[in-house]
Amino acid sequence: MIIGLDVGGTHTDVVLLGKNGIERAVKVPTDESDLFNTVLTGIEKITANIDSSTIKRLVLSTTLITNTVVQNKLPEVGMIVSSGPGIDPEYYRTNRFYYSVSGSIDHRGREIEPIDRNEIEKIAWDLKKEGIRYVGVVGKFSVRNPSHEQNIARILGNFFDKIFTGHRISGNLNFPRRIATTHINAAVYPIHKSFFDAVKKSLEKKGLNVPIDILKADGGTMSLDSSSDFPGHAIFSGPAASAMGAMPFAPDNEDCIVLDIGGTTTDIALLINHVPVLNPVGISLGGFKTLIRSLETHSIAVGGDSAITLDNHNKLKIGPQRMGPAMVYGGSVPTITDALVVLGKVKDCSRDKSYSGIESLALKTGDSTMETASNIFDQACNMILSEIRDMIFRINSKPVYTIHEFMEGYKLSPKKILLIGGPAPYFARRIEDLSEFRIGVVPRWNVANAIGAAIARTTCEVTLFADTEQGFTVSVEEGFKEKVATDFSMIDAVKMASALLMEKAVKRGADASDLEMEVIESLQLNMVKGFCTTGRNIRVRVQVKPGLIYGYDSIADMLTE
């Protein structure tokens, strides 16, 4: 059996999945100030009276890294940045101990200016004196040639506990994001490590000796071991969990929207024929633009607990804050949930508190209490719908770079919305009435995200770059470089990249017999000097598709039956 656990803003959902579907599901309140306890309580409850030897896997999706980054609680680390010509790297300063050093590599990976060993050693001593234990090293175009980053890391090696190099994070070009992402990885590392060490130890004490996997922002998992090199990848896994949870219920050969309506936020994701849409560069979060591979998701501050207030003109305003629970559950500010109670959609509770909350708003809007409740609800639905339309427009208007892509350009046109999250069933009918979409509520909507985490596959990607004129092929993230002959072709490159991908995926916890690999980018251009072709410039990107682990992809049938 597998345990899936997803920490949300309000609740933490945990499921235990077996051959026959959901064996058990629990919800515990999330305590943001003590996530460790939240996670442990969740696991304790789900495993109570269960033979621990029957549990084979535990997948965690937490808000630990997201919170640390968004609230800017990143501890001090050292950052060494080598840029060469271009925009002044001072603009990308991430923290106090940020050093711009000499050294330069060009767009084809050729060394233009060497690094200066003395300069690095001096910085190392300074950082050491300040008590810094973790350092990030980033070079411009290091994904074309990582030697400067590697050499700097070697010089720093004996001084510090762990060094993070930019070229290992992603094969994508984007120097400022590489800096930001390396900084996040270095800075969250100690927090990530102590948290998961503690979780692991506590579970072992209880006799729960299972491999722990961590859900990533791209809807795939990584093993706890491999996560120590890329702790930042665990950021923002919540929306990924929901998308994976909805995946088995998506219509065939059709685009589909996944809407996770939670207490504090609503997350939107997109599936094309069951496969989630990935962000091509990396996730942006709270002012940080990163190279962390992630699903294309969008979060808006509308949820069941969103506070309803009035603006200066006595117009209803939804969110963006949550000011405690709904009045029906003892809160002091009316919420969307209270509007749902007044409208009779949420039953099994006393209507009085909600009614008086909405009534206090109605006195000022001039409408009746029922009308006000219904206006709140419609306004919330319309906010969500307008964000969905914006998001589709944004994705469809993304630039493309070849005539083929331009002419054949795939346009998203989803006709269906899959809803999950606590308030999902209440919203379904109204969103359908207010829009052109068909609505479906995912079975076990209230824990679907935890199911998604439990059955997500291990994912990763590999970027391979070949320059037959210079006679090499390189995949810098993998630390791979080989000589190639002049007849090295695209087919060879794809083969080589796929082998590297297979190796990487297995190392990160994947099952070698269950890897769905695909080429997501391939470009081959002749390089010409004078009027002669002198070589080929080949770029290939392959990935393990985000998806569900084998044997659990039929979960849809088990849950719907």
Place this chain on the structure above:
Amino acid sequence: MKLSAKNKTGLVFFPAFDWAISPTHPEREERLLYTQDQVFEEGLLDIEGIEEFRPELVTVEDVQRVHFCVPDVHKVMTESHFISAGCAKTIGKAVLDKKVARGFSLARPPGHHAMRVVHGARGFCNVNIEAIMIEYLRREYNIRKVAVVDTDCHHGDGTQDIYWHDPDTLFISVHQDGRTLYPGSGFPYELGGPNAVATTINIPLPPFTSDEGFLFTIKNVVMPILDDFKPEIIINSAGQDNHFSDPITQMNFSAQGYAALTSILKPDIAVLEGGYSIEGALPYVNLGIILAMAGIDYSRVKEPCYDPDKYRQTPDITMNIEKTGETILSYWQNRDKISERIRDKKDFDERKRSIYYDTDNIREQQKETVKICPDCAGALKIDSTSDRGTHLLAVHIPLRACEKCRDLGYIWYHSAEQNIYDMVFLQDRTEDKYLKQTG
């Protein structure tokens, strides 16, 4: 320190990785590859105030507004040309819709050698992407006075041809002396037709001109003329083949020079033209131009191993450039007198030309007749024969044509002898109407 654009700047980027004239041609797939790498690696598209747009296609009508395509639009354009012209159009719209303050279209193939009549490709160009954009903007946004400053190393003879008779378009081309480089034209005495004297300005610079000479010319010749003309928008045909590393030209311009030029000129719209040093120049020059347009510090943009001392121009060159500048300014200041002299008592003006399409190896013979008109740009007809055997008559009625010129255009069109011409075209810009008869 936060990085943000002082001027909100739009980019359209279309490297057309799957289109080339031929596999080893300078205008080939790889041309913008390293520029794209540099733009991506520098994270330009993440900078607040820099926005990338997805290009749209131009329509057949957008092309007909400018060109007479032989035998028709689809025969002279590939998808790539529809997109490349569409890139310029997209950025022009973004600027005039005020979505951005300025815009730069980095697309290929280029367009500034394409003339009004198109039998095929010249100088790697099939259709004139700037002119297609300008005439679209004139129609949709009702702008009138436009300046095009062409800083490609090659004379922008196509753009010159299209605006030769248009007093509302100031065309200034700064280029390597035509005696030393394709297309062999662009001399100071080429000043435009009788209805548009001195709204064509040519500034040839000697080979081996460096940043100093370029910037001198922009500051002291181009800017004063622009200030006098007072255009509603300034367009820069931003060719990058003046670079010291360009393989097919002999100039010594640098990335810093290009960025400085851009910050002096302050174009509303820049459109990439030529530039064939795809590794050594384009990545750095384009970076410099984008930063300068956006008003971001570009002082650290530098080509590897660039040594300004090595590329400094000689005193001879400096003198030559100053003399050319004086000649041109005197033409500009005396433009009314020159105009009077040329228009003196004539009803029509004629010019005969032989035009060579180097890319497609076509030879065209043209006889052009324009009505000298005190009230408008004048009705224009072009009798054109190519060595592929096509003989055509093309009639152009300008956008703000007077009634007489408009009527004259229709008379020309309807009275054309069917047995002489294979095709007769009419461009009626007053009605945005494009007609064709075949013989």
